[in-house]
Structures are given as structure tokens and as C-alpha cells.
Amino acid sequence: MEINNKIIEKHGLKIEEYENIKKLLKRSPNMLELGIFSAMWNEHCSYKSSRIHLKKLPTKGKQVIQGPGENAGVIDIGDDDAIIFKIESHNHPSFIEPYQGAATGVGGILRDVFTMGARPIALLNSIHFGSPSHPKTKNLLNGVVSGIGGYGNCIGIPTVAGETKFNETYNENILVNAMAVGHAKKDKIFYSKAQGINKSVVYVGSKTGRDGIHGASMASAEFDEKSEDKKPTVQVGDPFTEKLLLEACLELMKDDSIIAIQDMGAAGLTSSSVEMASKGSLGIELDLSKIPCREENMTPYEMMLSESQERMLIILEDGKEEHAKKIFAKWDLDFVIIGRTNKTKNLTLKFENQIVGEIPLDALATKAPMYDRKWTKKKISKKKLNLKKLKKIKIEDALVKILSSPNHTNKSWITDQYDQMVMCDTAQRSGSDAAIVRIHNKDKAIAVSVDSSANYCKAHPITGGKQIVCENWRNIVSVGARPLAITNCLNFGNPENQEIMGEFAECLQGIKEACEFLNYPVVSGNVSFYNGTNNKNIFPTPVIGGVGLIQKYPHLLSHRFKSIDSEIILIGKTFGHLEQSCFLKENYSIIDGSPPEVNLLNEKNNGEIVLSLISDNLISSAHDISNGGLIVALSEMSIHSKIGIKIEKPKKLGNLFEYFFGEDQSRYILEVDSEKLKKTETILKKSNIFYEKIGKTQKKFFEIEGEMKTDVNDLFNINNQWYNNF
């Protein structure tokens, strides 16, 4: 077939890019080669618009064993233990086919983690849907949640935490981000860099079918009315086979058979073989006649571009082939030597004894396009809100409105569909600031959380970027864990649009500043551009997945009040920032103004003091203050413990709504036993931390002096209704 402009465009390549390919090859590519270029050069695999900005992120630290560039990031948690983790998006496929899209998102991220030698111990997710009233939302929500559960429950990895948000910006482009966390021995980590020539290249796992062809290219373009037609590009998941693959790989990893290993994720066999060989500055030759195929008469083009799931590529040490084969036979999985490494630095593809494609590897990897796209800065809104002009409401009504809203309602309808307990190490499940998972057979644990704040990021991307790192840091701190590192999933609109590119560049700037200041490096991540339909882009939605360490389990904390008559302490200053708040959004439908300012110094100082109070055993419960402000945070502590509070009227701040609903950052609520109050206050004073004693816990009633007094059970019911009625 002759390659014309239409075919080039269909492959998601620009004409200039095609000309560049011809230059690199010193000839025209054939269809197979064009397909391979399209798979490697698309936004999803090449990071061509983002690379230049991603380079600025802090990725190093004493705790970092492996930063970005591998299948996942690796951090040191002491002794001989390492934690391996990453987050990835599966937005586009999940919109087209929610169950399979979400399920394979989970499967893909799990493979990234166990490829490196880790046994996965926790799954998390961040899912964003359009407005609840949008006709597609219900079906998408149902499908995505069952897909996430269907995969994780079957393979037997607990889904321990996540976030679910609704916002009309995702009406035509939902977000499905999945994060996996695994545990490995420090000296047993496996990488993807090929080494040595004439080594066996082995294909293991499921057979290759026609599913997912051009999946990565699809994820690199906006949607339009014809998105439904893209269904065949969505892969189909098989968690049972993944379980077999997981166990077989971990069994083979017990000795030194493996030189390099990589899962066949986006762009399947193409990206795995290209990345492994190019990282090792080697060449690789594959005989496609040997690929185990699920369907008849598959062409080299289809085999190279298929994104069939549950497959891995392994480069084996000499003489280990029989040993490895036996293990995969035990688990009833395909095991075929499909090629060898060589020193040509080319990708050479044979089929039926003929060379059908040959491409210099650097053309696909290091020489892939990199763009410094134009971008514009966002100005901070100068508009000031006049509270006096708003219709008067009662504090209680405003709180009820928030607690019963889809973004703040209890999410057990979702989390009940995920097995959170399998593996028996989940010490704190969903619904807390962070989930806690014990390291098996050890007395330490990790804390994990995923967070995003699209509204803040839209309003002012630098502040939003900073804020979301800080909120994640705070969530980890609140359960008594030392935050160690993050992974990020950067969900944005069309990077060819200067304003969107500006949102990206500035969010990253904010993330960078916060991560640097908090010593909270980025060790892995994923960029998802082109989230939009027909030129309508989503709000910038960077999702941060953080991991922290609890040294001495069971010294861990939850946000549930523990007893009555204890003191409630508010750490951090309350200024009463209401712009971009839940209060205005849920009660007045106002989404306007600037996000709350982030003061990194305060963030760090307040967090450190909370950590030290927790390790001194002075705190009985802790909760970070985020969306909805002080009152929503207090109500969550009450609702989840069924213990009431009595809060005194604030003395200093004039406006009660600003005080109770303001979303100022760097704040925590602590429950302190009255016997421990004195010691706690001494430490806070000595450290120059701003704090207020705001009241006490009490039986039954959620009470604010002179403003409201409500039975906690009523608040519980209000908070538990939304999903049942949806």
C-alpha cells in the first residue's frame, strides 16, 4: 500500500514528522515501519510535548533508589525493603468502554510494578466523572468501578484508597488513573535495560490478538462524535492470566535468570523491545513468525501494534531457557524465544524468513520528536468576593448541603465493591486521610494516598500544583507516616493549545516547588494529554500519589475521634479564604477567584510538628483540613466515629462562614487527651506553631456554640444518602 498523507494522518503523525522519519531512515518507511514510528512517536509513548518540562521535576533524594525512566519508581524504606510504585492513566479507553478500560488500566499498572520484582500490595485509583446529571455519567461510573474491582479483586491485590470526583468538565472525557504499590527486596530489583549480545529474547504470558491496536495513538488525540467507533482499540483484560503471570514472574525472579524484563503495555511488543534494546545500546532481532497468536493470519503490523494484555518480554541469561520455560509451563503460560539481542543498534523484524522491517533504534527512542510548545501564563484573579451580597443561609444548612453533595458524600457504595482486605495487611482502609498497609511479617507499614484539585489548578495552575502536593503530603502526615516520595499522573487537555500548555507548564512549576521544599521527590509518573472532546478541554488535573513510611507499626493514627471530653486543637492559621471553595460551589454555584495561597514553610513546619506529636504518642486522632474547610473536616471526624463535638465561637475572625468554611492550607485538626494537653501545648509553643484550642469532643451532638446542634447520627445519614439515591 502506498503511504499518502491520509495514511500518515491516520497514524497520528504530522507531515513534518513523516519527513523526519524519511530523513532518519534515509528512505521511505513501509507500512509496518510507519506503524512502529506512529506507536513510538505518539504523545503517550514519546512524551514529546512534556519532556522538556518534566526534566525540571526533582527526582532525587536519599530515599530514592530509582526515579522516572523505568517501569516504576523505587524507594528505600529501610532494612532490605524497597517500595515500587507508579500511577498511570487509562482515560480514553475507559470513556469508550468503561469496564474493560478501567480493568486494563489496573492490569497495566500492576505489571509495571511486578515487572521490577515487587509483589503488589496495594491498589489506588483516582476517578473523575462528568456532572451526575449528564446522561453518560451513571453508566460510566458503574462500568469503571466494576472494572477496577473486577480486576483487583480477582488477582487478589487490595484496593485500599482512592478518590471519586464529579465535575462537568469531564462530561465528555472522564479520568481513570490507577496506582499500584509493591514491595520488593532491595537487592532483587529488576530493570528493563538489555545487556549482552546474542541473549534470548523471550515472550511470555497471553497470546497476541487484534485488540488494542493503535491504543496509544488513540490516547494521543482528542475525541469527537465518532469516538464510539474506536471501541476495537480498547484492550480486554484477563485478571486470572495476570495472576498466573505475576506468580510465574516472581518465581523466576528468585534466581539470576533474568537480565532485563519489561511488560508489553502501551504500544505492546514495539515499545517493550525498542525500550529494552535502546536502553542497553544494543540491537534486537525478532522473528514474528514465532509470536503466539490468538487469531489466525495476523500480520506483522498487527502483531507489533497489538496491545493485548498480560504479556511480558524477558531477556534471559545464557542457559536459563529450560529452567524458565518450566516455570511458565507450571503456570500454563506461553513461553517462546522470539529473538536475540545483537550489536546492530537496529530493530530488525523477520517474518516467514524475510526481513520485513528494519529501523535504527535511536530513531524510535532518543531521536523521537521533542517540542518546546508555546505556552501562556495564567494571571491570578484579582476579583474579590463580596460576601454581603450573597443570600443569607444558616451554617448548618450550608454544611448539610456540602455533606450531601456528590463530591463529599460517603463513598462506600464504591469502596464496598473493592476487596480492601485480601492479603490481610490493610491496617486502615478507604475513607481515611491515607490508607495504611503493613509490610508483610514486619512491624512497619506504608501510608498511601491519591489526591487532585482540578478547580484550584484551573484557577491558578502554579498554586494548584503546589497545593495538591501539599495536600497529599498532609494526608500522609495525618496518619503518622513520614512522606517519602510521589508518583504523578498529569491529566491535561490539548498541548497544541497555548493556554493548555501554559496550565501544564505552570502546574508542573508548582509541583516542582512543593516537592523540592518538602523533600518529596517524583519517582515515576505518566502524562495524559488530549483530554477533551471537540476542542473542549478538561480542567488541568494533576493527580498526586504519595507514599509514606510508618517506622513503628502499630503507632498509626486515624481521623476518627477516639473518646469524649478530649481537646480539639486546630494547627495552622485560619484566614478564611472562600474563593474556589466548596462552600461557594455547593451553596451558591460560584466557582470563581483565586485558590488559597500555599505557604511551603508553614506547610513543612506544621507537618513536622504533627509528626513529632504523633510519634510522642500525644495525639489520639488527626485529620487534615482540605475541601470544605474546618467544619467539614470536623464533621468527617465525628461522622466516622459517631462522637460529637462542642466548638466555641471563634473570637478573632469576624465572619463565621470564612472561619468555618475557608479553605486555608497547612492546617490540621488534632484530638488530644486532656491529660496530654499541657505537654502538647508546651511543644507547640516552643516550636512557634500557630494553634487554637477550639473545643472538646462530646457525646452525640455536633455543636457549634450558638449556631448549630445536630445529632451526629443525622449527619451520618445525610452523608450516606447520595449514592443510594443516584
Added chain:
Amino acid sequence: MKSSVIVFPGSNCDRDIAVALEKMQFQNQMVWHKETKLPKSDLIVIPGGFSYGDYLRSGAIAGKSSIIDEVIKAANSGCLVLGICNGFQILTETGLLKGTLLRNKNLKFINRDVNIKVINNKTKFTSKYISNQILKINIAHNEGNYFTDLSHLEELQKENLIAFKYCNEQGNINEDSNPNGAIENIAGIFNSKKNILGMMPHPERMVDKYISNTDGVNLFSSILK
């Protein structure tokens, strides 16, 4: 006491039950599904998970696997057999236990801590519990909606073969405290000789106070007695 845990390729609670058994001082062995002989055991456990993927009916293929013939033989000669979750489903597929597990009435996977009541505490599996004791145990299943025909249900009731029923915190057994639609709120049953117990809730998840609670401990200590 010697225990054997049958491991199917898709079992995923095999490690959990092994940890619990070892904690309770059982001498435990894992038995791979392709084995054709069982080691000498006093207790055989079929753990939770997705045996062979369960793309067909849950437990249907496992019920026909080679190791299962050995389990049936051992069970018929009086060995204690405990099937948890997928293990319960497999036991019904083999015919060792009557009845079947249908999809949950809400057609969704359910994972949460539920209350169950000990209905019969005069068995080798439950003797350490008090009669009518209320336990809080985790469930995690898609097909836990136990169903059986009327004559078997009568037999279950008459012969005292119901092990556990779903209830609420106060111990009330009613529709609201039934998480999955199981007939008569049944969460676990015995065979007529009471040497086989199949149950949907996961006692092995409730043996560590730092993770959950210790309501599952007495099931294992009853067996040890």
C-alpha cells in the same frame, strides 16, 4: 494438628489462610492443584479466590480438578474440610455441600465487615464460640447468595446444619442485615456429618487486632481442640 491448603492457580487467599493457620500452631502444607495425592491431614482448607478465573460459574472447573477427587475421598472418610468463600462455592460444585451460591442480590461485589451469628456451636468448627455469639467478619464476594431447595432447607434447620447467619449488630436476623440475599440469611453450612463447613465470610482475615479484630480466632482454636 496437620492442615493442608489447596492452591488453585487463581486462589488469592491461600497465603492469608496459611498465615492464620500457622499463627494458630497448625502444621500447614500448601497443596498445588495439579497434585494427585494429599499429604496426611486433619484439616483441609479450600481458600478464597478465583480458582481458575471463574469466568464460567464460580468454582465449576475447580470442582472437577484432579486434587478435588482426593479432597472428596478424604472428606468422605471423615477428614475436616473448610471451604471459605470461593472454597464454599467449590464445595457446592463437588456436591460435598448441597445448595449453590448465586450472584449477590445487588449484582455487585461486596467487601465489608458484616455481623454473623453462631447458630450451631456444637461442632468441631465452632465449639469455642458461645451459642448465638455475634461476630464481625469480613466478606468479599460476587456470588455469596446461598440458595437451596425447600427439602434441603428443612434438613438444614432440623439437623442443625446452619453454622452462621447474617445479622445486625444487635443480632437481629432480617432482610436489612442480609448483605447478599442468601436464603434465611445463611452465611455458612455444614454437611450432615458436620465434618465439612462452607462459609462465605473470611475468618482468616480476623485473627489480628491490628488489622481487623480477632473474631475468627475461635474457629481455628475450635478445630485444634
